[in-house]
Amino acid sequence: xxxxxxxxxxxLRYFHRDHWEDSMGTMVRIFARICGVxxxxxxxxxxxxxxxxxxxxxxxxxxxxxxxxKTGNYTLDNYKTDMAAYIAATxxxxxNTEAMRLRNNMISGLxxxxxxxxxxxxxxxxxxxxxxxxxxxxxxLGLAAAGGISNGSRSKTILSALLSGVTGSSLSxxxxxxxxxxxQAISSSMExxxxxxxxxxxxxEKQDVSTYPFQAARADLIHYFFAGTLPGGLQNLQQEAxxxxxxQRKQLENQMQAPVTADDIACATGVNQAVAKAFADNKLDQxxxxxxxxxxxxxxxxxxxxxxxxxxxxxxxxxxxxxxLRKQYCEEAKKAKLIQ
Amino acid sequence: MALHRQIVDGNQDLAAQEKGLNFMEQSTFxxxxxxxxxxxxxxxxxxxxxxxLQDVPIGQQPKxxxxxxxxxxxxxxxxxxxxxATGKIVVFHDISFVGGQERMVLGFR
Numbered sequence: 001x002x003x004x005x006x007x008x009x010x011x012l013r014y015f016h017r018d019h020w021e022d023s024m025g026t027m028v029r030i031f032a033r034i035c036g037v038x039x040x041x042x043x044x045x046x047x048x049x050x051x052x053x054x055x056x057x058x059x060x061x062x063x064x065x066x067x068x069x070k071t072g073n074y075t076l077d078n079y080k081t082d083m084a085a086y087i088a089a090t091x092x093x094x095x096n097t098e099a100m101r102l103r104n105n106m107i108s109g110l111x112x113x114x115x116x117x118x119x120x121x122x123x124x125x126x127x128x129x130x131x132x133x134x135x136x137x138x139x140x141l142g143l144a145a146a147g148g149i150s151n152g153s154r155s156k157t158i159l160s161a162l163l164s165g166v167t168g169s170s171l172s173x174x175x176x177x178x179x180x181x182x183x184q185a186i187s188s189s190m191e192x193x194x195x196x197x198x199x200x201x202x203x204x205e206k207q208d209v210s211t212y213p214f215q216a217a218r219a220d221l222i223h224y225f226f227a228g229t230l231p232g233g234l235q236n237l238q239q240e241a242x243x244x245x246x247x248q249r250k251q252l253e254n255q256m257q258a259p260v261t262a263d264d265i266a267c268a269t270g271v272n273q274a275v276a277k278a279f280a281d282n283k284l285d286q287x288x289x290x291x292x293x294x295x296x297x298x299x300x301x302x303x304x305x306x307x308x309x310x311x312x313x314x315x316x317x318x319x320x321x322x323x324x325l326r327k328q329y330c331e332e333a334k335k336a337k338l339i340q
Numbered sequence: 341m342a343l344h345r346q347i348v349d350g351n352q353d354l355a356a357q358e359k360g361l362n363f364m365e366q367s368t369f370x371x372x373x374x375x376x377x378x379x380x381x382x383x384x385x386x387x388x389x390x391x392x393l394q395d396v397p398i399g400q401q402p403k404x405x406x407x408x409x410x411x412x413x414x415x416x417x418x419x420x421x422x423x424x425a426t427g428k429i430v431v432f433h434d435i436s437f438v439g440g441q442e443r444m445v446l447g448f449r
Contacts, residue, residue: 249383255347256388259356260363268366275369276399309369309398316368320346 054123073116074109082106086214099209107205107217111198114221118194118228125230126183139166181237189240190233197224258323267330268316270339275312284308290336291315294329341395344370350377350387350437354445357438358407361391361447370395371402375447376434387437402449405431409443416446423448 082102089099143163150156201220204212226232278287287308291297296311303311319326333339348360361372370393378388396402406428408419412435420430423446431447438445 245383248381249386252347252383252386252388256349257346257360257364259349259352260359262359265359265363265366268363272366272369272401276401279398312398313368313370313395317344317346319367320364 074113078109079106082109083214090209090213094209096208096210100205103209103212103214103217104205106214107201107221110218110221111201111224114225114228117225118190121228122187122190125187140170181234185237186230186233189237190228193227193232193236194224197227255321257320258326264326264330267333267339271329271333274333274338279305279309286336286338287312290332290338293332293336341397343373344368344393344395346391346393347378348375348389348391350389351440352438354407354409354438357389357436358405361405361407364391364393365405366401368393368395369398369401372405372431372447374432374434375436375445376432377436377442387440389436404449406448408446408448409438410446412442412444414444416444419446 082105086099086102086106089095089102140163143166197220201217201224204217204220227236275287278284284305288297288301288303291308291311292299292301294315296315297303297307315329319329330339346364348357348364350357352360361375365371372391373394374392376390378390382388406423408423410416410419416433423430428448431449433444433446435442436445437443
């Protein structure tokens with residue numbers, strides 16, 4: 001049966017109950033084309049690439065430890081043993097040296113396990129997002145290609161609708177899970193936050209157990225763990241963006257001209273005219289005295305005309321943003337008899 | 341002559357901004373050659389306008405600047421004609437913040 005619809009009457013025929021099987025056949029053929037193109041694309045991709053997200057993890061660090069030999073990873077049994085010893089060292093007469101050793105041992109062990117879990121998670125996060133995006137891209141390409149090679153406007157309409165659905169779903173996942181951030185940005189945010197907390201914990205290890213008991217260290221380690229999660233990374237990105245926005249705001253406010261009064265204009269105009277006359281007459285003593293009082297020229301200096309001019313311009317820029325300096329400017333201008 | 345860039349608070353009314361620009365010209369021995377709202381990211385609550393000034397030789401300060409404001413899509417012809425009739429020239433004609441809102445601001449001297 002041809003897939004050509006032949007106008008409105010042809011479409012009505014297809015929607016008629018007697019042609020239900022033909023319609024289903026059409027849907028199946030369309031679906032097969034999509035799958036065919038997508039699968040071809042995926043196979044080409046997969047065959048060209050082996051495992052690429054990380055090398056094989058050496059046996060000495062992989063978790064769980066293969067075989068029965070200990071490789072140094074910190075197990076639950078290790079933790080229970082150390083905790084029992086720590087409690088004994090901190091009960092009654094406190095053996096601070098031993099308690100600190102045990103506390104720091106537990107911190108180091110837990111930190112290493114958390115680090116392993118994080119890097120494994122980070123690798124999978126990259127791979128999962130990458131796989132999702134590759135899959136989504138291949139499906140979209142397949143749909144677009146199938147639409148190109150299909151006959152009939154009905155087939156093209158169906159494929160176009162499917163393509164919109166797949167594109168929308170991809171955007172939704174990106175928006176709702178990754179908040180439209182790249183894995184690299186989230187990963188970088190998680191790592192910087194973890195580094196900050198790790199530095200704090202390592203500094204605290206120097207404290208005795210009365211100042212930094214294991215309970216406090218455990219709270220910090222929990223914070224350390226959750227800093228390496230997707231929500232933790234996104235939250236840190238948002239906080240960093242907030243801090244940057246505040247810095248930008250402060251920078252802009254500092255650059256803004258301070259409000260100007262009519263007296264300010266009268267002062268600036270008066271100084272401008274007095275300086276113009278002084279330059280024209282080549283009588284710059286009052287101007288030099290004014291600039292020395294404003295501390296832009298050293299006392300006893302005999303500056304050139306160019307130096308005087310550049311000092312005046314620079315001072316003029318400074319008084320635009322600094323209201324206190326502006327007030328001093330006008331007072332010193334009066335004292336130097338440049339203005340009344 | 342050298343060019344300089346400065347930020348003026350667009351939350352001020354037009355008269356205050358006019359005072360600000362005139363003060364800037366006089367204090368720095370320069371003249372305004374352009375004035376428009378800042379193009380960079382604008383933090384909430386701020387309304388920065390960016391002014392560009394060019395140094396003038398000492399003793400050659402131009403006349404004072406006068407500002408007029410219209411709606412963004414307003415017709416500037418009438419305002420320009422009126423100012424030209426008084427012997428002024430147009431210095432700039434761009435969108436700036438006035439009282440925190442976007443307006444078409446024209447500068448004359």
